[in-house]
Amino acid sequence: MSSITANAEAPASPELDRQPPGIRPSFLSNIATVLGGQIACAVVALGIEICYARLLGPVGRGQISLCMMAIAMGTLIGGLGGEIPIVVWTAGARQPSREWLPAVFFWGAIGSATAAALWAQIYWHWHPTFLQGITSALAGLVIAAIPVSIFFSYFVAILTGLERFQLRAGLSLASQIVEFIAIVVLVGLFGRSAEVAVLGVLSGLIVGTAITVGFLKEPLRGMWKFGSARKKLGSALSLGLRGQLGDLASFFNYRLDVFIVNSFLGPAQVGLYAVGVVVSESIWQIPQAAAVALFPRTARTLDRGATEFTCLVLRQVLLLAVLLGIVMAVSSPILIPMLFGARFSPAVAVIWWILPGTIALSLGKVMSADLAARGKPEYSSIFALVSLAVTVILDFALIPRMGIQGAALASSIAYLVDSALLAIALKHLLKVTWRSLLAPTGAEFAAYHEAFLRCWAWLRLATVSGGAD
Numbered sequence: 001m002s003s004i005t006a007n008a009e010a011p012a013s014p015e016l017d018r019q020p021p022g023i024r025p026s027f028l029s030n031i032a033t034v035l036g037g038q039i040a041c042a043v044v045a046l047g048i049e050i051c052y053a054r055l056l057g058p059v060g061r062g063q064i065s066l067c068m069m070a071i072a073m074g075t076l077i078g079g080l081g082g083e084i085p086i087v088v089w090t091a092g093a094r095q096p097s098r099e100w101l102p103a104v105f106f107w108g109a110i111g112s113a114t115a116a117a118l119w120a121q122i123y124w125h126w127h128p129t130f131l132q133g134i135t136s137a138l139a140g141l142v143i144a145a146i147p148v149s150i151f152f153s154y155f156v157a158i159l160t161g162l163e164r165f166q167l168r169a170g171l172s173l174a175s176q177i178v179e180f181i182a183i184v185v186l187v188g189l190f191g192r193s194a195e196v197a198v199l200g201v202l203s204g205l206i207v208g209t210a211i212t213v214g215f216l217k218e219p220l221r222g223m224w225k226f227g228s229a230r231k232k233l234g235s236a237l238s239l240g241l242r243g244q245l246g247d248l249a250s251f252f253n254y255r256l257d258v259f260i261v262n263s264f265l266g267p268a269q270v271g272l273y274a275v276g277v278v279v280s281e282s283i284w285q286i287p288q289a290a291a292v293a294l295f296p297r298t299a300r301t302l303d304r305g306a307t308e309f310t311c312l313v314l315r316q317v318l319l320l321a322v323l324l325g326i327v328m329a330v331s332s333p334i335l336i337p338m339l340f341g342a343r344f345s346p347a348v349a350v351i352w353w354i355l356p357g358t359i360a361l362s363l364g365k366v367m368s369a370d371l372a373a374r375g376k377p378e379y380s381s382i383f384a385l386v387s388l389a390v391t392v393i394l395d396f397a398l399i400p401r402m403g404i405q406g407a408a409l410a411s412s413i414a415y416l417v418d419s420a421l422l423a424i425a426l427k428h429l430l431k432v433t434w435r436s437l438l439a440p441t442g443a444e445f446a447a448y449h450e451a452f453l454r455c456w457a458w459l460r461l462a463t464v465s466g467g468a469d
Contacts (some may be wrong), residue, residue, distance in 0.1 A: 003425050010064055016034035020373055022263060022465070031192060032166070033165040033166045033169055034165045034169060034288075034289040034293055034452070035285060035286060035289035036169060037165070037168065037169020037170065037172055038172075038285045038288065038289055039212050039285060039322050040168070040169070040173045041169075041172050041173050041176045042282060042285060044173065044176040044177055044179075044180050044267075045176060046339075047180055048176075048179065048180050048183065049275070049278060049340070050340060051180075051184070051187075051197075052064055052197060053181060053271075053275065053339075053340040053341055053343075053344055053361075054340070054341060055187065055192045055310070056192055056193075056194060056197065057271070057343060058267075058268040058269070058270075058271035058272050058343060059133070059267050059268045059271060059455065060192070060193070060194045060197070060271070061270075061271030061274060061275065062133060062136065062262070062266070062267030062268055062269070062270030062271035062274065063133050063135075063138065063194035063267050063271075064197050065197060065258055065274035066131065066134055066258065066259070066262060066270060067110050067132060067134060067138050067141065067142055067194070067198045067309055068198075068200070068201070069255045069258050069259070070119065070131075070134070070142045071142055071145045071146060071149055071201075071380075072149075072251060072255070073150070073251060073255075074115040074116065074118075074119055074142065074144060074145075074146035074150075075115070075149040075153060075381070076244065076247050076251050077111065077114070077115045077118065077148050077248065078108070078113075078114060078115030078146055078147070078150050079108060079110035079111055079150045079153060079154070079240075080107045080108065080111040080117070080237065080240050080241060080244055081109075081239070081240030081242070081244030081245075081247060081377075082104045082105075082107060082108050082111075082150075082154055082157070082236070082240050083153055083154065083156075083157035083160075083240075084155075084240055084242075084372060084377060085104055085152060085235070085236045085239045085240055086101070086104055086157035086158055086161060087157050087160050087161040087296060087299075088161070088239070088297055088299055088373070088375075089161070089344070090157075090158055090160075090161025090162055090296075090371075091162075091163070091295075091296035091299045091300055099231075099232060100174070100232040100236060101220075103230075103232035103233045103235075103236040103237075104154065104165075104236050104240070105151075105154070106233065107233075107236060107237055107240065108150055108151060108154060109159055111150065112150050112151075114148060115146050115150075116143045116147065119142060119143055119146065119468070120139075120143060121385065123139045123142075124136075124139070127140075128263075129263050130259040130260065130262050130263040131259075131262070132183075132186035132262060132263070132266065132267070133262065133266070133267035133270075135195065137195045137197055138194060138198055141195065141198045141199060141202055142198075144202060145201065145202045145205060148202070148206055148209055149204045149205055151209060152175075152205055152208055152209040152212065153208065155216060155220075156168060156171070156172070156212065157214040158170045158216060159171070159212075159216075160292060160295065160296065160330045161382060162294055163293075163296050163297075165292070165293065167215060171208055171211055171212050171215070172208070174181070174207070174208060175204045175205065175207060175208025175211075176204060178203060178204040178207040178208065179200050179201055179203060179204025179205075180200075180204075182199070182200035182203035182204060183200030183201075185195055186199055186200055193206075196350075200399075207450055211434055229366075233260035233356065238266035239283075239377075242377045242378050242381065244381075245378075245381035245384075245385070247381075248384075249384030249385045249387070249388045250368075250384040250418075252388050252391070253384055253387045253388045253391050253414055253415075253418065254411070256388070256391055256392065256395065257272065257273070257391065257395050257399070257407040257410060258270055258273065259400060260395045260396070260399055260407070261273050261404060261407050264399050264400060265399070265403060265404070269403065269404050270353050271344075272344060272346045272347050272350070272404055273347070273350055273404040273407055273408070274347075275336070275340055275344050275347040275350075275383065276336075276346075276347035276348070276350025276351045276354065276404070276408065277350065277354065277408075277411075279328070279332065279336065279347065279351055279396065280328065280351045280354045280355055280358045281358060282328075283321055283324040283328060283359065283362065284358070284361070284362055284365065285324055286317065286320050286324075286362075287317050287320075287321060287362035287363070287365045287366055288365055290313050290316075290366050291315055291365045291366045291368070292369070294310065294313055294366060294370055294373070295369040295370075295372065295373045296367050296373070297309070297373075298310065298369075298370050298374065299373040299374075302373075302374065306370075307430045307432065310366075310370045310399075310426075311415075311430070311432055311436050311437050314363060314366055314367070314437060314438060315437075315438060315439065315440045315441075316440070317362055317363060317366050318362070318363055318440075319440055320362075320440055321359045321363070322359060325355050325356075325358070325359045328355065329351070329352060329355055330353065332348050332351045332352075336348050336351075346404065349408070350404055350405060350407075350408040351408075352408075353405050353408035353409045353412055354408040354409075354411050354412045354415075355412070356412050356415075357411055357412030357413065357414065357415030357416050357418065357419075358412070358415065360415050360416045360418075360419040360420070361415040361418065361419050363419055363423065363438075364418055364419035364422050364423075365450050367374075367419075367422040367423060367426045368380040368422060370426065371422070371425065371426060371429070374429070376429065379422065379425045379426075380422065381416050383421035383422055383425070384416075384418060385414070386417065386418070386421060387414040387417045387418035388414070390410075390413060390414040390417050391410055391414040393413065394406075394410030394413060394414065395407060395410045397410075398410050398426075423437070424465055
C-alpha cells in the first residue's frame with residue numbers, strides 16, 4: 001500500500017503542486033469550496049432541467065437522459081479508471097508527473113477509441129430495444145462526447161489530487177454555464193429538439209476542457225511522451241481497473257434501470273423517471289463534496305488520525321442526509337409540478353420510493369472514497385457488482401408490474417445493499433464500533449444545538465434591525 005498512499009511530509013512535486021504541504025487548505029474549507037461549486041452547478045443544472053421539461057416534455061427529456069447515460073457509460077469504459085491513479089499519485093506528490101501522467105493518458109486514448117467503437121457497434125449494428133428513441137444524430141453526438149468527457153474527467157482529477165477545489169468548482173460551473181447558454185442559443189437558432197440539447201452538453205464539455213488545459217499547462221507538458229512513463233503503464237492500468245470495475249458496476253446499479261424502463265415503457269416514462277431520480281439525488285451534494293475532499297486527505301494522512309476523521313465525517317453525513325431526505329419527501333408534491341409542470345407529477349412517487357436508498361448511498365459515497373484512498377478500491381467494485389445483481393433481478397420483477405415506481409423501489413433496495421456492505425467492510429478495516437462509525441455523539445448534538453441558537457439569534461437580530469430601518 002505504501003506505493004499509493006500519501007505522506008504530507010513528502011516533498012511536493014514542483015510540476016503539480018506549488019503549495020507547501022503545511023499550508024494545504026483545511027478539510028472544512030475544501031468541503032465548503034466543493035459544496036459551493038456543486039450548489040452553483042446544481043442551480044444551473046436545475047435551470048437546464050426546467051428547460052428540458054418545459055421545452056421538450058417527457059419524451060424529449062427521456063431521449064436526453066438516454067444519451068447522457070450513454071456518454072457516462074462510454075466515459076467509464078473508456079476512462080479505464082484513470083482518475084484514481086491521478087488523484088492518488090497527485091495527492092502523494094512523491095514523483096514528478098512526467099513519470100506517470102503520460103501512462104494514464106496513453107490508456108485514456110486507447111480507452112476512448114475502444115468506447116467509441118463499442119457504442120457504434122451497439123447502436124448501428126445491434127439496434128437494441130433499450131435504445132429506442134435515440135436517433136442517428138444523437139448517436140453521433142454521443143460518440144463525439146465520449147473522448148472529450150474522458151479527458152475532462154482526467155483534468156478535473158488532477159485538480160482534486162492537488163486539493164485545488166476552488167479552481168475545480170469554478171471550471172465545473174463554467175462548463176455548466178456554457179452548456180446552458182449553448183442550449184438556449186441553439187434552441188433559438190434550430191428549434192426545440194433533443195439533438196440541440198445534447199449538442200449544448202457537448203459544447204459545455206469542450207469549453208470546460210479547453211479552459212482546464214489552460215490552467216494546467218505546466219503539469220500537462222509532455223503528457224503525450226509515453227516513453228518516459230513506460231514503467232508506470234502496468235501500475236496505472238492496474239490501479240485504475242481495480243477501481244473502474246466498481247465504478248462500472250455502480251453506474252449500472254444507478255442507471256441500468258433507465259435503459260430497462262425505456263425497453264419496457266418507452267422514452268416518455270424515462271423522462272418522468274429521470275426527473276424523479278435527478279431530484280432525489282440532489283441530497284448527494286453534501287456527501288459528494290465530503291467524498292471529494294476526503295479522498296486526497298485520507299491518502300496523505302493514513303498514519304495520522306485518518307480513521308477517527310473518517311468516522312466523524314460519516315456521522316455528520318448520515319444526520320444531514322436524513323434531515324434533507326425528510327424535507328424532500330414533504331416538499332416534492334408541491335415543487336415538482338411547480339418547477340417542471342403538471343405533466344411531471346408522476347415523478348413525485350419515484351422520489352418517495354427511491355429516497356431511502358438515496359439516503360443510504362449518501363454514506364456509501366463517502367465510504368467508497370475512503371476505501372479507495374486506502375488502496376482498497378476493489379471493495380467498492382465487489383459490492384457494486386452484488387448490488388447490480390440485485391438491481392437487475394428487481395428491475396425485471398418490478399418494472400412490468402409497477403412501472404417507474406418499481407424501478408425506483410428496485411434502485412432503493414440495491415442502494416441499501418451496497419451501502420450496508422460498504423459499511424461492514426469499512427468497519428472491519430478501521431476496527432471501530434458501529435456507534436463510533438455512524439452515531440453522532442452527545443458533544444456533536446450539543447454543537448448542533450449551539451449553532452442553531454446562534455443562527456436563530458442572528459436571524460432575530462437581522463429581523464429587528466430590518467424592522468427598525
